[in-house]
Amino acid sequence: MSRERILLAGLAMVDEEGLAAVSMRKLARRLGVDPMSLYNHVDGKDALLDGIAEMLLAAIPAPPADPDLRETMSALAHGFRAAMLGHPRAAPLVLTRRLASITALAPVEAVLAPLLAAGYPPDRAVHGLRAVLAFLVGTLMREVEAAPTFGGAHRLAELERSGLPAVSAAAPYLAVCDHEAEFEFGLRIMLDALAEP
Amino acid sequence: MSRERILLAGLAMVDEEGLAAVSMRKLARRLGVDPMSLYNHVDGKDALLDGIAEMLLAAIPAPPADPDLRETMSALAHGFRAAMLGHPRAAPLVLTRRLASITALAPVEAVLAPLLAAGYPPDRAVHGLRAVLAFLVGTLMREVEAAPTFGGAHRLAELERSGLPAVSAAAPYLAVCDHEAEFEFGLRIMLDALAEP
């Protein structure tokens, strides 16, 4: 028994059965141990979920340093996305919890550093960070099915006869969602806006 | 007993005690009724939460028609924000659930219609809709404390001695978060990008 073994088993459980299926008792069973043993290494269910989120966050690779701001920011965004899509059912933990731990600051540093190096004043850099992050969180929540598609959950035929003119007109495009393309479309908007200080 | 009375009591309960505190049994107690009575009007806990989300969504006011696209989009975004901030603890229901109901299409129509009227081809209009929505979802999740601040959860002193250079340099700005200003900053980026088809 160790904290790490517990967190890894927890992540595996989320990956396989989904967040809603995770319980301390089932996790203990999976580890062949009494439920209460977990409490020696983890502070409770909430702390367990925080711990899993931190593992995911820590696994995001630091992209190679690049003198071009846009290149760096793009690589960071894609790295974050890849990490979340690697564990889609666990991603909401990262996208949804406020982590107090210091490891949660690594991605902040990764985004802030290139912005400051590019000449951004710190206040603008923080605004930029937060805008990009909001977009990333919103987009990724949608990708992992934890946020509304606002239309995507409906069938084409249903959209067409909704009685809503704009929805009907755009029905063929609403009915499908190419996450990759949507991600690039939105990311380009953010990166264009942050092109220079 | 009626579906509406149940949904209203459910919303009140979320407002007062938070999402995690909602249970079918407590809701029944609040209504002075047997827990199982609720099942005659609502399909279970998940359907109850969907129903509450739909109520919130339906309460978003339709802004007055304005020939200016930017004005219209801005009014829609602010209306959506106001509706979520009016029920911050319930907002994650809207921001987090995929509603299959037809009422979930009203906001889509509201955003799509002005974009089409402004000359957007339908495919571009849907991209624009999704990018704006992703930003709104991400920002509002942060505002209602359901998404990471990535830094905001930390104290100033802690940020300064984090050992991370960019984080230290920007610490005073990371330590505070003016949600209003962040919202306007990000929204402006999105609206600028959507200024013309």
Add this chain to the structure above:
DNA sequence: ACCTGAACACCGTTCAAGT
């Protein structure tokens, strides 16, 4: 220091019985 198991106070939902 770590593990155990009984116990407490909860859950959502099924089902048979009532009116």
Add this chain to the structure above:
DNA sequence: ACCTGAACACCGTTCAAGT
């Protein structure tokens, strides 16, 4: 058609007891 209550199969966590 709607309400009820017992019952089932779960929860997270406390606490006293063990090693």
